[in-house]
Amino acid sequence: MQLLPFDISHETPSDSWSSHRSSSNSTRGSGAVPFFIIQGLSSLGNKQMILFVVLLLGYIIILGGNSMIIFVTLTDPKLNSPMYFFLSNLSFVDMVYTTTTIPKMLSSFLSDVTTISVPGCFLQMFFFVQLSVTARGILTIMAFDRYVAICKPLHYTSIMTQRVRLLLIAGAWGFSALCTLPATIMTFWHPYCGPNVVRQGWCDPSSVRQLACADTSVDNIVSLFFVLVGLLTTGVLILTSYVLIGISVIMMGVPERLKAFRTCAAHLTVVTISYTATSFVYISYRMGNFSPEVRNIVGLGNAVLSPFLNPIIYTLRNKEIRDSIRRTPSRFRSVAVFAV
Template sequence: MNKIDIHLNFNYLLFDIGNPSDGVSFFIIQGLTSLGDKQMILFVFLLLGYIIILGGNSMIIFVVQALTDPKLSSPMYFFLSNLSFVDMFYTTTTIPKMLSSFLSDTTTISFLGCFLQMHFFVYLSVTSRAILTVMAFDRYVAICNPLRYTSIMTWPTRLLLIAGAWSFSTFCTLPPVIITWMEPYCGPNVVRHGWCDLSSVRQLACADTSVDNIVSLSFALVALLTTGVLILTSYVLIGFSIWMKGVTQRLKAFRTCAAHLTVVTISYTSSSFVYISYRDYQQDDVRIIVAVVYAVLTPFLNPVIYSLRNKELRDSIRRTLSRFRSAVSATKDINTVS
């Protein structure tokens, strides 16, 4: 028995565990195979971006959670570390599989693995927006109710807000994924995307998916509109609050919100481009590249934006790197003396 037979047998075993249909046992991810040798250029950029995403977001989590810096003890940094955690795992659901697909002729994924990837990709995407909504509320309280900020944003309140963000994303993502999973799949099994995208997999179902499309669209609108309206409302209230204040206070409020507002703008703008590409472009490569950029852009820019816009975080990262270099130098000196 060769390696291919072993691989297919393993996929059929997973199929028996998780596939409710009697046809497809695994999916083939089309990816960007039509690019040929040019795939390696995208491979290099994607690999470098993934390394920066893991490194930058890990650094934020470390300096906020592991270090006892009183300047980073505010609720804003607690929410930021949660956002970094989500961004790391959000990109991990798709990028490693895509990187491996660039190095192989055919990329397969089991039926169960496909739907797990689909679920966590959509789930973490909605969770990141829910956390951005929580951060918008935090900025609203900090600017509009500064005297009551510490009494409102207590530790139980922070945990409740984060739990609410994760629960909201569960509510919005589980129904569309479950009804898509319950559809029969009898072939073909080629997913015309870079990963197990919800709409791309649903097109392979051997049944009428009009109800599935309505359900998915409904929950997508709930996720996008709820978070978008709440974020917009927070900033409208912030705008009214600082309208009558002096120039100095306005600039201070703007600096407080600049990083978060920049991330929100990039996130919703890039998602709009993904929607346009799905509607207006029939070429698979265009849709996949736009989707990849969307999946990587915000997690890539989050640590960069917050590090550049936030002095306390930037200084903490600089001190951490300085201590790390000093420790490495001390270790080298000890080894040299020995």
């Protein structure tokens, strides 16, 4: 199959916009592109191999670290509290979230031209954004869990029941789908008649939307609205939880304060990193003095930073998880003896 002859090295975003606006009478059927070309960081040349090695090692650590957390929380009876249930769900989301983009990016470093089908592009777009919002929804649930544990310790067991845990997780997935579906569907139904070069390393919504042969001003407003809903809703709820925790901690004694701090330290660190990185990405995308390569690297860093650091932070900050990991070989030996 012959690639569409579009220049991917010298065309600026404004040139791309003007070139496909002139073809706006094309339809999805007759003039539609059969696939998209993922440009990503192809302009880095030989430096791509350095990034390939770094990204591959990071991806291995992401899969290994999050898999270990899921394993110990599912197999260790001492880690059966709601907090570890939510943590295992966060680790699962982080693994799937990075898998939607990193394998394709790794393959792009080893080939001259990387393509993705139109349906595959929009599936990647949907799951990338949806899983990102889901992760923040779970972080919000974990903040609520910490609020109940510290501010209402006597009622913790009766509030955080198995049914409530499942409802909260289902709510995080439902909320993320609600924030992602409208903008994705609107973008999908536009005609795409060329050019077909996605300048990000994956099918980023804003990058793909620029390739539509139609007016996308309404799409931009809808997308921005749901981005703000997803970020602000979860951010405000997390902040509210910690304000209430802070008020309760002020009235505690020193030992209780230290215990509360240890309980919240890992989660608060993860939340701070996640929202700071996301804010930096949106700022860099909207400032004209950043080159496309820098924006791609910033976007890539944001996509892998939290999934990479989460298992490290929770392992270093949480003594129960560290102890459970140390007990893992003995659990394997017990299973082997029982099997024999």
